[in-house]
Amino acid sequence: MTQLGQSGGDALVELFGRTKVVIGVVHLAPLPGSPRFDGEAVEAVYQRGLDDARSYLDGGCDGVIVENHGDIPFAKPDDIGPETAAYMAVVSDRIRRELGKPVGINVLANAAIPALAIASAAGAGFIRVNQWANAYVANEGFVEGESGRAARYRAKLRANGIRVFADAHVKHGAHAIVAD
Template sequence: MPPPACRTSAYMSVVSDRIRRELGRPIGINVLANASIPALSIASASGASFVRVNQWANAYVANEGLIEGEAARAMRFRARLRANGIRIFADAHVKHGAHAIVGDRPIEEQVKDLVFFDADAVIATGQRTGHAADLSYIRMIKDAAGLPTLVGSGVTPDNANDILDIVDGVIVPSSLKYDGVWWNQVDPQRVKAFIRGLKR
């Protein structure tokens, strides 16, 4: 039996390809925890447009242990795949981790590291899944990046328009699930209400 990482990559490649063909829209790939190489493999095989990498440039401590930045390995791998068209969406201070190992670099400097290591877009998050980031914090990340910026946690119908006044896009999983719980199925009524509430 192949290791789980191989099975995950194989399954996600097939499912992602089918979703992309069915929807006819760009899709992205994120493989936890910080698995940029499998994500790029899946994106290349399935025709996905981008990958999300939770720790791109530096290192942080999370429940998985010490997670190191993937930029150098991932960029070399992407070049070997001849897949330079796959964009990198990199988290700034990703949720569920401690980044201030020495505490001497503000978030703006960490964001500039993402830019230096050729990220194509930056993602701001709250402290954990489903938790919103403060608007001033989001603005700080957007201003430091000078790149397309998204918010990747805590986006709800109540705050989406305020967030979208600052950033270029949002990733909205938890608040669109039944009861607003991330592991539940998507609730079509919540999706409709969310879309209806957006300013055009």
């Protein structure tokens, strides 16, 4: 897997030391600012995320990806508040520091810019973006890939070492160009 804009180098080998990996997905509880956040102490949210990550790694996963899965219904990228990035950065940094394995970030839905900010702040090695280059229609509405903006933002952060793992065709939407 070669990073866009760079030659050579396999992202999986560079991050995990092998070409085939298993990545556990830490589904965070609802975060402050999301509709389902019930006022739970954020320390409990952080601890649950850390415990879930530890379980994945103890079970043989090579690393984890942290995502705001509890923030249903998901917002479009420009509607995600800075509080999401702040809380996700804290828990992701705690997971990386305590467990010492590769950590990635996925901000739902398709929010590459906040994911890069979180990854940069937390020392994460990669982000996941559902749709990198194309546009699709999903339950959040019309969502466009953010590759141009995200690549520029990553360069602005001087975070070109953060890898981007992206879907070719997101499974949670329809693509007008290919009529799927």
